Amino acid sequence: MIIGSALAGLLLLGLCAILLHRLTRVHELIYAGCLVATVVLVGDGLWHIVQSGHEEVPSVVLPFGLPWLHAHFRLDSLSAFFLVAINFPAALASLFGIGYGGHVPHPGRVTPLFPLFLFGMNGVLIADDAFVFLVSWEFMSLSSWLLVLSDHTNEEARKAAMVYLVMAVFGTFCLLPAFGLLAGSGGAYTFAAMRAAHLPALAGSLVVLLALLGTGSKAGLVPLHVWLPLAHPAAPSHVSALMSGVMTKVAIYGLIRILYDLRGDVGWQWGFVLMVVGAVSAAMGVLYALMQRDLKTLLAYSTVENVGIIFIALGLALAFRDHGELALSALSLVAALYHVVNHALFKTLLFLGAGAILQATGERNLDRLGGLLNRMPITGFTFLIGACAISALPPLNGFVSEWLVFQSLFKGPTVAHWAMRFGVPVVGVAMALAAAFAATCFVRAFGIAFLGRPRTPEARHAREVPLSMQVAMAVPAFFCLCLGVFPVTVTSGIATAVEPLVRVKLPAAMLGWPWLSPVSLTAGSYSATMVLLTGAALMVTTLLVVHHFGTRKIRRFPLWDCGHPEDIVNAQYSADSFAQPLRRVFGSVVFRAREEVEMPPPGEMVPARFSVTMIDPVWTGLYLRIVRIVDAIADRVNVLQFLTVRRYLLMMFLTLVLLLLVVAVRQQ
Structure with missing residues (x-):
């Protein structure tokens, strides 16, 4: 009832x-309403996780849809977990939109679609039929797609929208x-009937392949990722946050729902495929990101990397489950869902x-920024926390989930097959x-965006953003620390969603505190709480020692100017120069x-020029060839538009004869 009211509110x-x-300020009202609706959905999801446990959840049937069908909805532990993981970042994006929504190009094209986008994602989570x-x-x-196309006057946005569509x-x-x-063959479209059905081996393999392609294209899995670096920069930033941090998780939910719930008996071979593709x-995702100057394109490619980490854990969970190692399967699935939450944040x-x-x-160009930390301290500090979290530095949350994936990988060779x-x-x-x-x-x-000196007048005159936008960034920064320092609390909540899928309880070692010991109580333990306390103690001790034994005299010396005493901001390290060593090692091959x-030549007054050229191997090696093939087929089929009436009638007659022959052969 609460979920239905919230979704109806989003449509309204x-x-x-x-x-x-x-x-003039309608966007503030709409984004505030989205904030309320998403907070309600987060609360309902948390309540279900805490209260419902593993008891059977009935499906709600509503009399709408196609004339001979009804619509089925259900909120179980898995969908409740994703309800929280998706709507909490959506609430932050809504809060950010209150201050940001009026500054986007064509805000009238963005504001109506934002709540509808949220409605669609939540509808996927509670669906109980195909x-x-x-x-x-x-x-x-x-x-x-319409949000990506909101700035329709921009040629890049139109191209991005086309590829995304x-x-x-x-x-x-x-x-x-x-x-x-x-x-x-019975057409049982409800999820309950699909769980009870038995599929032949070939049909089951096709289901897994099609589900991997269908959800992988939305999640941004290589080589289906080509739309991400185009669509995310084209969309408004709070929409990009939803597409990258949230919509990709809806795709992962769809894959988990099919492979772990509806299909049920997936072989270890598919787990190996998921692991390798991940x-x-x-x-590839992080290599792509390293070569980018555009900040939003860099973040988009980073999503490809993190989705790959999640798929590694999902593949391990499938392989362990097929091998009978249910506890390790549960551990891998917990690691995957933990990284789902972390990456969304x-x-x-x-x-x-x-x-x-x-x-x-x-x-958005990194080489046109610099020195923003002094001008935007709140944005800079929260961005630094996010950068440390995504870099998997302890005691932040990104380290915990990647560490759990590594713990699962260490047990991977126990699967008795040479491929694993x-x-x-x-x-x-x-x-x-x-x-x-x-x-x-x-x-x-x-470093390039926030440190150093401003490289352009725009960066030099930057000012901090409004309070609502600062709060929207400060809240996830705080939770990145909390989910890293108290990981056992998170694993306990995720266990509620995992146990019905794997049908085994997590070992007691997983749920201990303050040490997180996923494999055993004597090996592979980690305590973010102890890391934080130890780091704080060392910091305080260092401050006390320096304060007690250090000198109070002030000494002034000229700063090192890198051999350039003149004040030239372009003499600083740029994004290209920072990436040059890795580009020469890996970029020249990939x-x-x-x-x-x-x-x-000497005597000429024209400036010297340095340029870098790169290609996308997936785009040029796969998609451009597909485009050429489609264009060639279209050119040949295009002649059918210019046939005479007599030839059209002849085509119809030949088609009818062919169909009659097919029917005659099938009846024999």
Whole structure:
């Protein structure tokens, strides 16, 4: 009842935004309403997690939909967990939108669609049949597509919207037959009937493949990620926060719902596939991010990396479950869901920080920023916390979930198959490499944007954003610390969603405090609380020692000027120069990066030029070839538009004869 009221409120807010679009501050009212609705949904999800336990949850049937169908809705432990994980960042984005929504290009095109986007994502979570799931999925896709297209005068936004629409249609095109196979010949479209159905081996494998393609395209899994770096920068920043931090989690929910709940008996081979694809996504995503100058594009590629980490854990959980290691399967699934929560938090924080920078300076290019920490201290401090969290630095939350994934990887070779025994170490190396590159990437992003001296007048005259936007960034920064310092509380809540799927209780070692010991009480333990207390004690001790034994004299010396005594801000490290060593090592192989220097001859007054060229191997190697093939087919089929009436009639006659032959053969 509460969820239904909140979702109805979101629909009503979208309608009110259309009717009241002439009011100057209507966006504040709409975003405040979205904030209330999402907070209500978070509260209802938490209440269900705490109170419901594992008792059977009935499905609510409503008499609407197609004429011969009814709509089924259900809130179980898994959907309640995602209800909290998705709506808490959505509430932050709504709060941010109160101060930011009036500054976006064409706010009248964004404000009505924002609550509808939230409605579609929540509809996916509570759907209990394929019809409601797919309708909500399409509602989510179309509303987010229109949000990407909100700045329709921008050519880049139009291109991003086109690519995103194609990938969204592809995802639905894959999910539709997946649910059709799960429904079987009887057409049992409810999830309860799909759980009870028995599928042949081939049909079951097709379901897994189609579900992986359909949800992977929405989550941004390599090589289905091409829309992310285009759509996220094109959308308004608070919408980008939802698309990157929240919508990708709806896709992961859909995959978990199909593979762990509706399908049920997925072989370890598919777990190995998920694990390998996740490792490739993690490594490629962070390499893409390292090469970017645009801050929002960098954050978009970072999402590819973190989605890859989640898929590694999901693949391990499938392999362990098929092998009978249910406790390890539960551990891997807890690690995946923990990273779902963490990524939703710190990626929302970072995109909101990027939006604050964009509003204050009008710039997204890192090489046109600098020195913002003095001018935007709240934004800078919260962005630093998000950067440390996504870099998996203790005692923040990103470290805990990645550490749990590594703990699961260490047990991967116990699966008795050579592919897992040899593949798991390779995946572990790829994930460790991705973690190291992620730290480098966000040292680069924070250092170039917030430290040093301003590189442009826009950065020099930047001012802190309004209070509502500061609070929207401070809250997730605080929770990044809380989820890292008190991880046992989070694992206890996630266990509620995991146990019905794996059908085993987590070991007592997982739920101990203050030490988190996922494997055993004597090995592989971690206590973020002790790390924080030890760090605080060392800091206080250092301050006391320096204060007691240090000198009080003030000594003044000229700063090191890097060999440039003149005041030239462009002599600072740039984003390109920071990434140059890694670009030369990895970019020349993966991205075919080439550096060109144009040096004029002596006596010429033209300046020297340095340029870097790179290609996207996925885009040029896969998608451009598909585009060429489609164009070639279209050119040949296009001649059918110019046939005579006689030839059209002949085509119809031949088609009818062919169909009759097919029917005759089937009847024999």
